Amino acid sequence: MKIVAAASLLVLGLLTGSGQVAGASAAPEASVASATAASVPTWLPPVGPVFNTPNGTYEGRTAILKRVHDGIRNTPPGATIRFASYNIDRSDTATLLKAAKDRGVNVQIVVNANLIGPVEKGLQAKFGKNPRAKSFLIICRKACRNGSRGGNMHMKTYTFSRAGAATSVVINSSANLSGGAVRGQWNDAYTVYGNHDLYRSFLAIFNQLKFDRAVSPRRVTYRTETLGVFYQRLSAPRESVRFTSSGDAVLDRVRQIHCRTKPGYGASGKTVVRIAMYAWYGTRGNRIAKAVAARKREGCTVAVIGSVISKEVVRILKGSRISVKAADWDFGMKLSTGGEKQVYGTRCYSHLKVMTIDGTFRGRADKVVFTGSENWSAPALGSDEVTYEIHDPAVLRTYNLRWRAMWDNRNVTHRTGIEPKRRPCA
Structure with a gap:
């Protein structure tokens, strides 16, 4: 298995001196609870x-x-x-x-x-x-x-x-x-x-x-040819990969999308990007939105479903003619994310943090899904988060079918700029 950012895993004692994952043939804790x-x-x-x-x-x-x-x-x-x-x-x-x-x-x-x-x-x-x-x-x-x-x-x-x-x-x-x-x-x-x-x-x-204390390295990456997993917290150091890192992994991923692609990928020779993002706002959100908008101007086919997505992010996206819908319903008072007070907001919404890319990514034709816990806002950079990078045509097809079903369903998505009081959720 090929490992990227091997130094991070080496610090955790997971790798051998050759940079490969150690003990791959044995299941961890396999001797425990073995069946008779x-x-x-x-x-x-x-x-x-x-x-x-x-x-x-x-x-x-x-x-x-x-x-x-x-x-x-x-x-x-x-x-x-x-x-x-x-x-x-x-x-x-x-x-x-x-x-x-x-x-x-x-x-x-x-x-x-x-x-x-x-x-x-x-x-x-x-x-x-x-x-x-x-x-x-x-x-x-x-x-x-x-x-x-x-x-x-x-x-x-x-x-x-x-x-x-x-x-x-x-x-x-x-x-x-x-x-x-x-x-x-x-x-x-x-x-x-x-x-x-x-x-x-x-x-x-x-x-x-489990020990609830600061640790290093700040970003840890596990990667094979078909699966990458990124555990991060706080402003991460530059990764040893084939591009210049901004320190924001999401921004870097978007910048590695190229809009021309070969037959069998994307649509009509263009890379297709689908995004469903729960929280997308603030200075960080604007930076990512500008990168997404740049991909659209370069020729990619891009469409977005957002939930807690700021007016400025929507403005940036729509300014480049990206289609955007909202998946937020039942606006009213609710407990804040921090749990300390009642705030006004949506109580029925898409909580997905997904981006799919069907086309050219990191210089090669690919079909890849990013999904996990990380929102596209500043608080995510200081939190314990994980993102999966899945290179699998069948998985991409499944996520895109889900995205399309949400996009086409009027009880899931609607035009941006309104605050529906109706609650379509259970």
Whole structure:
């Protein structure tokens, strides 16, 4: 496997001196909870992308939650569950996690301090708060890997050392384990299992998160030819890649899009870019918007779905004739993201943080999806975030079909500049 920014992983002790991921042949924690010949588990988690639909059926609303809950149910004694989620407020999730602990599963959870409620308090009472114990729930004051310097623990990653017949299960999502993520947000999740190096990369980050103190390096990258994973916090240093870095990974990605492409990619010889972004605003948001607008002027086909997207960002995009729609509904008073006050805003919205590129990227024809937890606004630079870079035509097709379904549905997207009071979500 080819690794980019190998120095970052080397600092975490994940790489050998040759720059390759160490121990790739052995599953981490594989000796724990190994199945006996008399009782071989057969359940396997579904892999790849899944999306919830907050204005759909119960099955549609809970599609992502079901993946996580099924993983918990199928985790055997001795295995380890590790969750990093901005918040957990679902009592059904808590019940499953407590039952897992009672049958001998190690349950380790890291959450952000902003929205602590009875569910998280109950889990901490059950699991304790010692980060060196086999089970715990840690509440980070700010971004965990940033100590008390600012930001949030904003990741939404759910892992299982073993679940059913699968090992090294990783579910990365835009969805927290919250009621709002099911009832009021469009979200996605992407599941991988059996990729022990990917699992180790999260394990290394998690083992930093749980101590809630500042660490270095600030940006850690795991990469193969088909999958890149970027864990970052605060203003990141320049990466050793084939371009001049701005220090903002999102801005750099947009700048690496080229608008002419070859047959079999894009449309009519043009690269096609689709964006669905929850929070896109401020000085950073404007910079990214200008880069996206530049791609349109160079000939790319670009369209955007936004939720908390500023008037200035919309102005920049539309100024280059980029089509923009909003996925924000049910405006009114709600609890702020920080949990400290009531604010006016949207209570039903797309929570996706997705960009798809079908065309030329980093100098070659490609079909790539970026998805994860990072918004295109300044707060993301100071938070614990993760972004997946997936090079797979089938995955891109699935994300683009979802994007198109949202774009075409009047109960999901609408013209920008209005604040609908109607609530199409559950």
